[in-house]
Structure formats: structure tokens, C-alpha cells
Amino acid sequence: xxxxxxxxxxxxxxxxxxxxxxxxxxxxxxxxxxxxxxxxxxxxxxxxxxxxxxxxxxxxxxxxxxxxxxxxxxxxxxxxxxxxxxxxxxxxxxxxxxxxxxxxxxxxxxxxxxxxxxxxxxxxxxxxxxxxxxxxx
Amino acid sequence: xxxxxxxxxxxxxxxxxxxxxxxxxxxxxxxxxxxxxxxxxxxxxxxxxxxxxxxxxxxxxxxxxxxxxxxxxxxxxxxxxxxxxxxxxxxxxxxxxxxxxxxxxxxxxxxxxxxxxxxxxxxxxxxxxxxxxxxxxxxxxxxxxxxxxxxxxxxxxxxxxxxxxxxxxxxxxxxxxxxxxxxxxxxxxxxxxxxxxxxxxxxxxxxxxxxxxxxxxxxxxxxxxxxxxxxxxxxxxxxxxxxxxxxxxxxxxxxxxxxxxxxxxxxxxxxxxxxxxxxxxxxxxxxxxxxxxxxxxxxxxxxxxxxxxxxxxxxxxxxxxxxxxxxxxxxxxxxxxxxxxxxxxxxxxxxxxxxxxxxxxxxxxxxxxxxxxxxxxxxxxxxxxxxxxxxxxxxxxxxxxxxxxxxxxxxxxxxxxxxxxxxxxxxxxxxxxxxxxxxxxxxxxxxxxxxxxxxxxxxxxxxxxxxxxxxxxx
Numbered sequence: 275x276x277x278x279x280x281x282x283x284x285x286x287x288x289x290x291x292x293x294x295x296x297x298x299x300x301x302x303x304x305x306x307x308x309x310x311x312x313x314x315x316x317x318x319x320x321x322x323x324x325x326x327x328x329x330x331x332x333x334x335x336x337x338x339x340x341x342x343x344x345x346x347x348x349x350x351x352x353x354x355x356x357x358x359x360x361x362x363x364x365x366x367x368x369x370x371x372x373x374x375x376x377x378x379x380x381x382x383x384x385x386x387x388x389x390x391x392x393x394x395x396x397x398x399x400x401x402x403x404x405x406x407x408x409x410x411x
Numbered sequence: 412x413x414x415x416x417x418x419x420x421x422x423x424x425x426x427x428x429x430x431x432x433x434x435x436x437x438x439x440x441x442x443x444x445x446x447x448x449x450x451x452x453x454x455x456x457x458x459x460x461x462x463x464x465x466x467x468x469x470x471x472x473x474x475x476x477x478x479x480x481x482x483x484x485x486x487x488x489x490x491x492x493x494x495x496x497x498x499x500x501x502x503x504x505x506x507x508x509x510x511x512x513x514x515x516x517x518x519x520x521x522x523x524x525x526x527x528x529x530x531x532x533x534x535x536x537x538x539x540x541x542x543x544x545x546x547x548x549x550x551x552x553x554x555x556x557x558x559x560x561x562x563x564x565x566x567x568x569x570x571x572x573x574x575x576x577x578x579x580x581x582x583x584x585x586x587x588x589x590x591x592x593x594x595x596x597x598x599x600x601x602x603x604x605x606x607x608x609x610x611x612x613x614x615x616x617x618x619x620x621x622x623x624x625x626x627x628x629x630x631x632x633x634x635x636x637x638x639x640x641x642x643x644x645x646x647x648x649x650x651x652x653x654x655x656x657x658x659x660x661x662x663x664x665x666x667x668x669x670x671x672x673x674x675x676x677x678x679x680x681x682x683x684x685x686x687x688x689x690x691x692x693x694x695x696x697x698x699x700x701x702x703x704x705x706x707x708x709x710x711x712x713x714x715x716x717x718x719x720x721x722x723x724x725x726x727x728x729x730x731x732x733x734x735x736x737x738x739x740x741x742x743x744x745x746x747x748x749x750x751x752x753x754x755x756x757x758x759x760x761x762x763x764x765x766x767x768x769x770x771x772x773x774x775x776x777x778x779x780x781x782x783x784x785x786x787x788x789x790x791x792x793x794x795x796x797x798x799x800x801x802x803x804x805x806x807x808x809x810x811x812x813x814x815x816x817x818x819x820x821x822x823x824x825x826x827x828x829x830x831x832x833x834x835x836x837x838x839x840x841x842x843x844x845x846x847x848x849x850x851x852x853x854x855x856x857x858x859x860x861x862x863x864x865x866x867x868x869x870x871x872x873x874x875x876x877x878x879x880x881x882x883x884x885x
Contacts, residue, residue: 283453283480284812310543313845331665334675342657348543349601349650377543383842383885385543385611388506388653391660391675392482408482410506410653411612411816 277305286386287393287408295333296361298396298403299340299368306341306389307355309409310348311382318356319375329367333396336366337405341389352377386411415451416460424476424868428456433673434463439471441802441868446476449813449856453480455487461673462490467497469743469750473802475757476864477811477856481505483676486756489805492682494738494749499687500679501663501694503753505734506656508694509701510614510647512780513581513730514791515709516634517641517716519723521620524640524880527719528618528838532881534715535616536840539708541885543611546604556599559606560591563699564706572710579769581730582759582777583737585702589695594651595658598693602651602700607707611842611885613850614646615785616708618881622788625873629793632771633728633778635875642725643789643877644708645782647734648701655697659690682751691736691751698735705730728791729778731758733808739767741803752803760806760871762796779871781862784810784855785839785847785884786832788876790862797869806871807862810855823848832882841884850884 277290286309290301311318326343330336347353354377361370387410396405416428418440426447428438438459442450450456455478462483463472468490478487483502492498524531540547551559559566564585567573578584591599609616619641624630635641648655663678666686672678680687709727716723736753743750761768762776772778779792787810798804814822825844828851832839841847865871 279817281817282815284486284815285482286816313843335661335664339661345650346597346601346654349546349605350597350603352546381542381843383542383611383846385885387612388657390482390506394675410482 276301282408285408286411289404289406291402291404293402295363295403298405299337299363300358300361302337302341302405302407303344303355303358306344306386306409310384310386311380312384314380314382318354318380320356320373321375322353322373324353324372326372327369332366334391334394336368337396337407338389338391338394340368341407345386345388348377354380384411416456418456424864428460430463434460435468436463436471438463438474440474440478441476441864441870443860443864445860446856446864450478455480455485458483458485459488461677462488464673465490465498465500465677465679467492469493473805475805475807476861477807477809479811481755483674484753484755487807487811488755489753489757489803491741491750491752491803494682494751497682497751498679499682499690499736499751500677500753501656501659501690502676502678503755504656504694504736505755506653507647507734508652508655508697509732510734511701511705511730511732512643512645512782513705513709514728514780515642515712515725516728517639517723517725519640519716519720520638521640523720524618528881531715531719532618532838532840532883535712535883538711538715539609539616541609541611542842546608550604551606553599556603557591559703560589560594560696560699562586563702567703567706567710573706577706577727580727581702582732585706585730587695587698589692589699591696593689593693594655594696598651598654598658601654602649605649605651606700606704607711608649609646609708609885610649611846614885616883617643617879619643619789619877619879621875622878623876625875626793629775629874632775633791633874634726635791640880641877642712643782644705646704646708648697649704651700652697655693659693662686694736698732702730729780731780733758741799750803754805756808757805758808759804760794760798761804762794762799779806781807782809783858784852785850785882786835786837786852786879787858788878790858790876791874792862792865792871793874795869795872798871802870806865810858810861812854813856814854816849819849819851819854820845823851823853837879838881839884846884
């Protein structure tokens with residue numbers, strides 16, 4: 275499992291996992307992408323490259339800020355994520371190289387208004403990391 | 412982990428969560444048995460209880476008849492704090508700051524509209540940008556955006572996107588006091604191309620007819636009658652407002668920490684603190700953006716109506732906010748005091764006499780516009796004195812979800828819903844089948860029951876019910 279969706283009355287809730295923190299964050303970004311583009315036919319093309327850098331006071335804040343970056347890029351630059359090329363996390367600082375396409379080339383209708391802290395956690399369980407996020411839609 | 416608070420029935424439409432433990436005040440819920448069954452299915456009651464623990468809260472932590480689980484505050488939550496010793500919480504306003512509704516009344520005959528229904532709806536969809544991230548091709552400059560944030564609807568009227576009369580038909584005359592410098596560049600970048608766009612999710616445009624009149628006299632004063640169509644616009648402050656909420660949640664966490672909060676989303680700042688003041692200022696800017704957003708959409712609608720019905724006349728009935736915190740005067744223990752009233756998924760419902768209500772309505776109370784879900788009725792209510800006494804002048808804001816979007820997709824097919832709506836003679840244009848299924852009428856509470864409870868509790872009285880004829884969704 276990379277990520278899965280859980281029941282939530284008004285909003286969307288998902289969990290992602292990975293063998294390290296980076297991978298669990300990467301999968302959380304894909305869960306967010308899936309939330310936004312669900313039902314979209316065909317793959318998002320690798321056309322535009324970007325670098326992102328975010329910080330947070332703790333792992334949850336870092337995850338929040340990381341995911342919010344994708345909402346920001348979508349609203350301000352019409353950027354839609356396809357793949358994450360590299361992702362590094364150190365001392366609650368994250369750097370990633372991402373690639374994607376102009377969102378206006380695709381048709382999708384799911385607005386994610388915001389990432390929330392509601393029921394959010396990032397935790398290590400045995401040999402894997404799990405992130406849980408509820409997004410406001 | 413998750414323990415449902417005890418709830419006591421007070422009357423047919425009122426319930427109480429008695430004050431226990433860390434609660435500063437009791438919880439109070441306006442609901443019938445039937446709505447309480449819905450409310451008990453998620454964490455709404457726990458959230459009502461958490462809000463009751465916030466510093467300075469007075470009287471009670473309220474939940475309106477359409478309440479459901481939110482983040483931090485429940486949706487349908489109302490809480491008031493004295494300005495001198497209370498707090499303001501971005502989670503008590505919500506991410507979609509000033510998500511709201513406006514209603515336009517016209518003199519276009521229902522029968523005339525029905526002849527052109529499909530083309531008109533199609534033109535709505537073609538003209539008004541909707542969907543995710545979708546902005547307008549022409550972006551505002553930073554300079555222009557700052558003006559919008561400062562002036563709200565006034566900016567639109569100055570730039571010929573509206574008439575002067577529109578101003579007073581908005582809560583706060585379409586403008587609240589805020590300094591655009593308190594809004595981050597990031598938030599502004601998200602807003603540059605989104606003014607005059609509908610967005611997606613539960614936001615919609617609807618062309619309607621008045622189906623039932625409960626109060627002839629007031630309906631007439633609101634300009635509503637059974638012959639003519641009305642148009643409802645439901646949307647908010649888009650990415651800009653969401654970013655303002657996010658920015659200040661982060662800033663308040665940095666400043667005050669999250670230790671001791673019953674829920675991280677209840678982060679707050681004293682109203683009097685610098686950060687509290689800055690949040691109020693930035694929130695007001697986002698409020699202005701949302702007012703202006705609905706104004707721009709209405710302007711586009713007026714343009715389309717003019718093409719199809721060149722001689723039509725129309726007027727804005729009112730524009731109400733659903734997600735907001737406002738400084739208002741209320742009577743507490745027979746003394747007038749200034750309060751910061753948070754309404755998150757709730758509508759202000761002021762009765763006759765309040766100075767905040769435009770003169771045309773001051774003798775009867777403010778129009779309260781309550782949108783139903785896609786394909787069900789919507790209502791116009793009138794604010795009451797009783798609401799001012801028992802709920803800080805607040806009532807419900809809509810139907811309220813009972814089913815997740817995920818579950819909705821499992822249970823409903825967009826094609827089938829469209830067909831069912833067609834059988835009820837409702838035409839729909841949407842971004843896709845999926846967005847129809849997610850907002851299917853069955854995923855919402857019974858709006859008829861929500862407004863019945865509002866009326867029975869006296870916190871918003873029935874004036875008219877409107878039925879959709881044509882719906883546009885993002």
C-alpha cells in the first residue's frame with residue numbers, strides 16, 4: 275500500500291506509508307494528487323520542473339507545509355504534479371525536485387481547499403512511516 | 412479515544428451538553444430528534460465540547476440544526492468571546508473565509524425563462540470560470556488586488572461591475588476593515604486570477620422559482636414572488652482565503668504553541684493581541700475578496716440575462732456570509748457588550764431594528780439565505796429578535812453533509828442523478844459526472860427539517876422556499 279482513503283463525512287481523509295519518512299511524504303503528495311484529479315483519464319505529463327523547499331516546527335507541520343505547496347502551485351501557477359524526482363528531509367527541512375504539467379491541459383473538478391491538522395499524524399511503526407491527513411474539500 | 416459527550420434534551424428542538432471538566436460553558440445544539448441522529452454519527456458533539464473549553468467563551472458553544480463534523484470547530488458552530496478578554500480562532504471561521512450566498516431577484520417570468528433555459532444555463536457555464544485552480548485568463552495586478560482586498564464590493568462598483576444599490580444589499584455593505592499588508596504575497600498570488608470564479612466542490616449557481624410562500628408580507632418586501640425567477644450564487648474567497656487561514660494558523664502556532672489545546676485546529680490568539688488583530692485584518696480582506704467574487708459573478712450573470720431578456724429588471728436581495736468572525740454588540744446579562752462572534756457554517760440572523768441591517772429591511776429583519784443541496788429546495792428566512800437572545804443572532808447555513816464524498820461515489824452514479832433531476836424538471840451543467848455524484852441530494856441532511864427546526868426554535872423564520880430550475884456546478 276502506498277496510500278489509502280478512509281471514511282470522513284464532509285472532507286477527505288487519507289493515510290500514506292513508506293519505508294522512510296521521505297517515502298511516506300512522497301506518497302502523501304500522491305494521495306493529495308489523487309484527491310484532486312480522481313477520475314482523470316490518462317497520465318499527467320512530465321513537462322515542467324520545479325524545486326520546492328519547506329520547513330516546519332515538527333513533522334506534522336512539515337507535512338502540512340509540504341502538501342500546501344502543491345495547492346499553492348496549482349492556484350498561482352496552474353502547476354499539476356506528475357512525479358517527485360528527489361525528496362530529502364533533514365532537521366524538519368524538506369527539499370524536493372518535482373515535475374508536472376500545466377493544469378489547464380486537464381479536466382478535473384475536485385477542489386481541495388486546504389490541508390488541515392485535523393486528525394493529522396506522522397509516526398513510525400516498526401519499519402515503516404505512516405502519515406494521516408484530512409483535507410478540506 | 413473517541414467518547415461521545417452526554418447530551419440532554421431541553422425541548423423539541425434544543426439540546427444541551429452540560430458543563431463538565433474543562434468546559435467554560437455548556438454546549439447548546441438546535442436540532443430535532445431526527446437531526447440529532449445525524450449529528451451523533453460523527454464527532455460534532457465532541458467538537459462542540461472542545462469549543463466550550465476556549466478561553467473567554469460566553470453563554471454557550473452553539474451548534475446550528477445543520478451541524479456536522481468540521482476541523483476544530485464543527486461546521487454549524489457559533490461561539491462568542493468578549494473583545495477585551497476573548498480569543499479569535501481561524502479554525503472558528505474556516506478555511507473558506509466568507510463562503511456565502513447571494514440571491515438575485517428578477518422580473519423574468521418563469522415561463523419565459525423555461526423557453527430559453529438550456530441556452531441560458533449553457534452560457535452561464537461558458538462565461539463563468541469554474542473548477543479547480545481555474546482562474547480567469549486576465550489576471551489582476553497586485554495593485555488592483557490590494558484595492559479589492561481593501562474595498563470589497565466598492566471596488567467592483569467603482570469599476571462598473573455593479574450598481575451603487577448593490578452595496579447596501581450585502582452584509583457590512585460589502586466591505587470590512589482590513590489592511591492588505593496583513594495578507595501574505597503567497598495568498599495574493601493564489602487570488603490574482605481567481606476573482607469572479609466559482610470554484611468547485613459544493614459551490615454552485617442556481618436559477619430558481621419560488622415554490623412556496625410562508626410569509627406574504629415579508630416575501631413581498633424582499634421582492635420575491637411566484638411568477639419570476641431568482642438566481643442564487645454560492646461561493647467564497649477561493650485560494651486566497653484558504654491561504655490566509657493557513658498562514659495565520661501557522662503564525663499562531665509559532666507564537667503560542669499547541670500544548671494544552673483540545674484540538675490543534677483550535678489554535679487561537681487573544682483578540683487584543685497583535686497577531687489577533689492582524690488575523691482579523693487579513694480575514695476581513697479575504698471577506699472583501701469573497702464579497703467581490705460574488706459581485707463579479709453576478710455582474711457576468713446580469714450580462715447574460717440582458718442578452719436573453721433585454722428588458723429585464725433585477726435586484727440583489729442580499730448577500731450573506733457563512734464563515735466569518737465579526738465584532739458585534741450583544742446583550743449579555745442585560746448589558747450591551749462587544750463580542751467577537753465566530754460563525755462557521757452559520758448565518759447571521761438579526762431581527763428588526765439592528766443598525767447592521769440595510770434600511771430597506773430594518774423594520775422586518777435581515778434576509779437569511781439558506782441554500783439546499785443540488786436539486787433540492789433552498790430557503791429564504793428572516794432574522795429574529797429571538798435569535799439575538801438565544802444564539803447571538805445566528806441560524807443554520809445549509810443542509811450539511813451526512814455522507815462522505817467517497818461513499819457518495821460508491822452509492823451514486825452522476826448519469827443517474829442527472830436523469831433523476833431531469834425527472835424533477837431540473838437542468839444541470841457540471842464539470843463532470845463525478846462532481847454530480849459527490850453532491851447528490853442524498854448525501855445531505857434534509858434541508859426541510861433543518862429550516863423547520865430553525866423556525867420552531869425561532870432563530871430564523873420561514874419566508875419562502877425556492878426550487879431549482881437550472882443548476883451549474885464547478
